[in-house]
Structure formats: structure tokens, C-alpha cells
Amino acid sequence: MTLELKNNPTLSDYQDYIRQMKQERGFNTTDKFYECCLLAEECGELISAIRKNSKSGSIGSGSVAGNIAEELADVFIYVCSLANMHNIDLEQAFRAKEEKNKQRTWKRLA
Numbered sequence: 001m002t003l004e005l006k007n008n009p010t011l012s013d014y015q016d017y018i019r020q021m022k023q024e025r026g027f028n029t030t031d032k033f034y035e036c037c038l039l040a041e042e043c044g045e046l047i048s049a050i051r052k053n054s055k056s057g058s059i060g061s062g063s064v065a066g067n068i069a070e071e072l073a074d075v076f077i078y079v080c081s082l083a084n085m086h087n088i089d090l091e092q093a094f095r096a097k098e099e100k101n102k103q104r105t106w107k108r109l110a
């Protein structure tokens with residue numbers, strides 16, 4: 001089966017795509033802790049891209065906005081992958097968590 005993301009994909013479609021992509025490329029599909037490490041690495045790359053893209057980033061660091069998009073995509077891939085490894089439907093998880101969040105009282109800083 002050809003690896004292809006559907007048009008107008010649902011979150012479940014992304015999870016299915018990533019499941020298939022990881023199998024086809026021989027990537028880790030079983031070691032959950034290792035996958036957490038890869039997610040953390042990608043979070044670090046995202047932070048670095050944002051820092052380099054901001055005014056407070058180091059001079060001449062050369063990062064462009066495109067890197068931020070790529071790193072966000074990488075983080076998304078690992079979030080979906082970890083959800084797959086735990087048989088979690090991310091849309092359901094998101095809806096359930098947002099229902100909880102709606103009940104919370106959020107303190108605002110002055």
C-alpha cells in the first residue's frame with residue numbers, strides 16, 4: 001500500500017499515516033521510552049529554531065521560519081507516534097482533556 005496522507009485528514013488519519021510510515025521505514029514502534037527521548041529531542045530542536053528566529057536569538061544563527069514549521073511537524077509526528085504506541089485516539093483524548101480544562105479555574109498573572 002502506498003504511503004499517502006488523505007486529503008482533509010482527520011487526526012485519526014494522521015495517526016494511521018504515521019503508524020504505516022514508521023513500519024515502512026523500519027522506525028521504532030515498540031520502545032515507548034526511546035520514543036519519549038526522540039520527542040524530547042524534537043522539542044529541543046523546536047525551541048532552538050524559535051530562539052534563533054527571535055530577536056533575542058544569537059546573531060547570524062541563520063535559522064529561518066521554515067525550520068520552525070519543520071520542527072513543529074517533527075514534534076507532531078512523535079506525539080502521534082506515542083499515542084499510537086499507547087492505543088490512544090488523540091481526538092478523543094483532546095476532547096476529554098478539554099472538557100476537564102473547561103471545569104478548571106485559570107489563574108491569571110497580574
Ligand SMILES: [Mg+2]
Pocket residue numbers: 042045070071074
Ligand atoms: Mg527535527
